[in-house]
Amino acid sequence: MSTRSEEPLDIGRIRDEFPILERDVGDGQRVVYLDNAATSQTPDRVVDAMSDYYRGTNANVHRGIHHLSQEASLAYENAHDRLAELIGASGGREEMVFTKNTTEGLNLVAYGWGLRELEPGDEVVLTEMEHHSSLVTWQQIAKRTGADVKFIGVDEAGHLDMEHAREIIGPDTEMVSVAHVSNTLGTVNPIAELADLAHEHDSFIFADGAQAVPHHSVDVEELGVDFYAFSGHKMCGPTGIGGLYGKKDLLAAMEPFMYGGGMVRKVEFDRTTWADVPEKFEAGTPPIAEGIALAEAADYLDDVGLDRIERHERELVEYAMDRLESFDDIEIYGPPADERAGLVSFNLDGVHAHDLASIMNDHAVAIRPGDHCTQPLHDVLGTAASARASFYLYNTKDEVDELIAAIDEARELFA
Template identity: 45%
Template sequence: MTASAATSFDAAAVAAQFPILQRDVDGKRIVYLDSGATAQKPAAVIETIEQSFRLHNANIHRGVYTLAQEATDRFEGARATIARFVGARSPETIFTKNVTEAINLVAYSWGRANVGAGDTIVLTPMEHHANIVPWQQLAKERGARLAYVELTADGRLDLDSLDRLLALEPKLVAVAHISNVLGTVNPVEEIVRRAHAAGAVVLVDGAQAVPQRPVDVAAIGADFYGFTGHKVYGPTGVGVLHGRRELLEAMEPFLTGGDMISQVDFDGSTWKELPWKFEAGTSPYVEATGLGAAVEWLDGLGREAVHAHEAEITRYAMERLAEVPGLTIYGPAAEHRGALVSFALEGAHPHDVADILGRDQICVRAGHHCAQPLMRRLGVPATTRASFGAHTTRADVDALIDGLHGVRRIFGL
C-alpha cells in the first residue's frame, strides 16, 4: 500500500460507475458514507443481474435445456470467481444467505457436534451480534461458557489476554477481521496461529474486510471464514462461507431438503458432495452471479489500489473530524483501522446527528451498529458512523465536516 497508489486512484471516476450516486435528491447530490452497512452497486453488477433474469433465468442443477445449463454455468462460474478472489477453492466455497447464516451454519453443524458441557468459546467485545448470539445459543444449549478477549485503551485486542484464554484450551475462537464499529483491523493470521497452537478451531467474520482489502483465506489459515455479498458491491441475499475441507466433510448439513441430497429413500437419505451438501433448496443463483460480477469489478480496480485509497480517505477523515469541537472518535489510529470512523458529538444524540446530515443527503449510520456489548464497554448508547468505499472522495468527507458544523449550529454548540 503506497501513497502514490492512493494519489493516482480516481475515486470520482469510480463514483461515475454507480447509477445511484448520479441522483439528485431535492437538488442535492448523494454523499454516501454508509458502505459499512451496505455498499452501493456499480453498473457492471446491475447489468449482470439484469442479464441473469432477462436472458438466462432457469433453475440450476436441474434442467438439461439451454437456459438451465446457462444458469448453472453462471452460478458455478461465480463460485469459482469468488473462490479465486479470496484465495480459496470452489469445493470449500459455500453460498449462504449472508455472513449471519454462514456463522449460524458453523454454530449448528460444527458447534453442536464438537462443543460440550464445560467447554470454552472465546469471542471479542467488538463482535457484531451475528458473531455473538449464535455462540450464546450454543453455549446455553451445551453447557459451555463464553470468554471475551480484553481490549486495549485504543480499541485493539489485547493479545496477552487472548493467550490467557487460550490457556483454557477453548474449542473455538471467533473474531472479526475488522470491527464494524471501531474499525480495528485485527491480526487474524497471528490469532489463528496462536489459537491453533492451543488446539482451537477459528472462525473469522470477514464482512468488513473483504470489501476493503486483499484477503487470502489460505494465508490467514482460519478454519472458517465468512463474508456477505451486499457489502462487497454485490446484491443482498447471498453470502459466502469458506471452510477447511476435512471439517466441512465431517459436518452434518445445517439445512436439508432439495438439491443437497444424493439419494432419498423412505427410511433415510444421503448427501451430495461439497459444497452442495450445505446448499439446500434453490440457491440464490441470480444473486451469486451478481456477486461474481462485483468481485470481478473490484479486482479490475486493483484491490491494493482500493485499499490504499480507502486508507488515505480514512486518514483524511480522521484529520478533518479532529477539527470539529466536542467530537470524540472511537477506535485506534488510522494505521490500525479499516475504512470507517465512529464518533460522538457532545451535546447531540447520534440519531439527531444522522438525521440532520440526512437532510443534506449525507448518508451515515447512527445507533449501536449491532454491537450493544461494545457500546457498553465504550460507555455510550450509540455512535454515528461514517464508512467509506472505493467511490469516496475528499469532497465527500468535506461535506460530512460541513454538515457536522451545521449540526453544532442547530444545537447551539
Template identity: 50%
Template sequence: MFDVQKVREQFPILHQEVNGHPLVYLDNSATSQKPIQVIEALEEYYNSYNSNVHRGVHTLGSKATDGYEGARDRVQSFINAKNREEIIFTRGTTTALNIVASSYAKAKLNEGDEIVLTPMEHHSNIIPWQQVAKATGAVLKYIPLQPDGTISLEDVEETVTDKTKIVTMVHVSNVLGTMNPVKEVGEIAHNHGAIMIVDGAQSSPHKKVDVQDLNCDFFAFSAHKMCGPTGIGALYGKKELLDDMEPFEFGGEMIDEVGLYESTWKELPYKFEGGTPIIGGAIGFAKAIDYLEEIGLENIEAHEKMLVQYAMERLTEHEDVEVYGPPADQRAGILTFNIKGVHPHDVATVLDSQGVAVRAGHHCARPLMNWLGCTATARASFYLYNTKSDVDAFVDALVTAKEYFGDVYAE
C-alpha cells in the same frame, strides 16, 4: 492508476440529489452501492437465461448452471481457497456463521469447553455462540479490549487455554474500524487445538484476503458490502471440517438418496445448499469480484486509508466531536463518533437534510456500546467511490448539526 472520478461514473445511484443536495453516501459498512456492471449482469440473467440450476438439461438451465458454478470459482480465487468445494453459498455472513455454530460447534463441543471471542463482535458473531453455549454447556470467554479498542496478543495468550475449542473474531470491526491480527490469533488458537473462525464482512470488500495465508478454519463474508447484490454471501471452510459436518438445512438439492426412513447427502459443497440457490445473486457476486479486482484491492485499501486519515484530521478541529477507536493509521475506513450532548439519531437526521447518509444506532454491537459507555453512535464509512469532497461535505454538515442543536439547547 486509481481514478476515483472514473469510478464514481460507474455507480448510477450516486448521481442524484437528496433533500436538495448532492448525495454523499457514507453508509458503506451497512451496504455498498452497486456499479453498472453488476446491475447489468443481474438484468442479463433475468432477461436472458433465468432458470434453475443443476437439474435441467435445456439451454437456459445449462447457462444458469455455468454462471452459478462459475461464480463459485470466482469466490474461490478471490479469497485463495484451496478447493472450490470449500466455498458454500449462503444468504450472507450471518447465515454462514450460523452454519458453523449449528453444524460444527453444537456437534463438537461439550460442557466446560471454551469459546473465545471479543466484545467488539457484531451480534451475528455473538448470539450464535450464546446459543451453542446454552445447548452444549460450553463457556464463553472474551478477550479484553485495550483503551483504543484494539486487542493485544498477550491478552489472547492469557485468554485461550487448552480447554478452548473455538476462537472467533471479526477481521475488521464494523464500529471501531479496528483491524484484528487474525492470522496471529489463529496461530495461538491452533497451538491449543482450537479452530479459528473469522467474520470477514468488513474486510473482504476493502483489502486482499488470502484464507490459506491466514490459515483460518472458517471465513464468512457478504456480497452486498462489496458492490454485489443483497441476499448472498459465502462461507469458506477447510474441506476436512466441512466433510465432517452435517447439513444446516434439509430438502431438495442437498440430497443423494432419499428413502421413507433414511436419506443421504450430496458431496460438498451441495450438502449445505438445500433448495433453489440464489442464482442471480451468485452471478452478480462474481461480477462484483471482477470489478473489485479490476480496480485492485490494494488501491481500494490505500484510497480508504487516505480518506479516513483526512476525515480524522478535519474532525480534530472540533473538540466537541468524539471519535472512537484506534488512530487513523491503525484502522480501516470506518469513523464512529458522537457530538457531545447530541443524540446520534438527531445528528444523522440533520446530516441527511444536507444530503449526507451516515448510520446511527448501536450498529448490531450492543456489548461494544456498553464498553464505550454510550447507547448509540453515529458512523461514517468510506468506500472506493468516496472523495475528499465527500469528507468536506460530511464535516460541513456536522457543523450545521452542531449549530442547530446549539441553538435548540440554548432556547
C-alpha cells in the same frame, strides 16, 4: 516507474459506474453516501450481470438437462470458484458455500459444527468488539450445549488485548470466532496471530470478513483460518448472497443444518445421504442470479484493484479523522487513522447520534447512527450509540468536507 497498483483511483470514472451517487434526494441535493459499512452501492456491470441472467439464462440449476438449465448451472458453479479465488481458497467450490450473508455463514458453522461438537466444559472465545451476528449466535449455541463463552478484551486504543487473548485461549477452547475488521472501531485484527494461538490448542478459528473482503486483499490460507465468511452487499454485489469458506475436510465432515431438495445424494424412506460440498449446505433453489452477479462484483473489485481501494480509503479516513480531531467536542472511537480500516465512529458532545444523523440527512449526507449491532462494545465504550461514517472506492475528500459542514450545522442547532 510506478506500477498500476500504485496509481490513484480515477474517482470520476468510478463514480460514473454508480448512477445512484448522482441522485437528487430533495432540494437539488446530491446524496453523499457514507454508509458503506452497512451496504455498499452496486456498479452498473453487476446490475447488468443479474439482468443478463434473467433475460437470457433464467432456469433452475442442477435439475434439468435442457440448455438453459445447463448454462445456469455452469455459471452458478463457476461463481463459487471465482469467489474462492478472490479470497485465496485453493480448493475452489469444494471450499466455498453460498449463503444469504455473513450471518448465515456463522449460523451454518455454529449449527453444523458447534451444536454437535460442543459440550459442557468446552469454551468458545470471542472478542468484545464482535458483531451481534457472531456474539448472539455463539451465545445461544453455548446455552444449548453447556459450553462457555469468553471474550478477549479491547484496550483503550481500540485494539485487541493480545496478552489477554493468550491467557484465555487455552486447552478447553474449541472455537475462536473474531471479526477481521471491526465494523464500529475500524480495528484490523491480527487474524494470523489468533489462528496460530487457536491451533496451538487444537481449536478452530472462524473469521468474520464482512468488513475486510470488500476493502483489501484477503488470503484465507495465509491467514490460517478454518472458516471465513463475507457478504455480497458490502462488496459491490447484490443483497441476499454471501460466502462461507471452510477447509475442505471440515466442511466434508460437518452435518447440514438446512434440509430439502438439491442437497441430497440419495433419499430413502428411512435414511438420506448428502450431496458433496457446496450443494450439501445449499438446500432448495439457491440464489442463482445473485451468485453470478457476486462473481461479477469480484471481477470488478479485482479490475479496480483492492490494493488501490485500500489505499484510497486510508487517505479518506486519515483526512476525515484529521478534520474531526480538530474539534474539542468530538470523541472518536478506535485506533489512529493509520491503524484502522476506512470507517470512523464518533460522537458530538450534547447531540445524540440519531439526532446528528437526522441533521446529516437534511444535508443529504448518509451515515449510520446507533450501536451498529455491537451493543456490548458500546457498553465498554461507555456510550449507548455512536455516529459512523464509512468510506468506499467512490467517495471523495469533498464529501468528507460535506460531512464536516453538516456536523457544524448540528453544533449550531444544539448550542
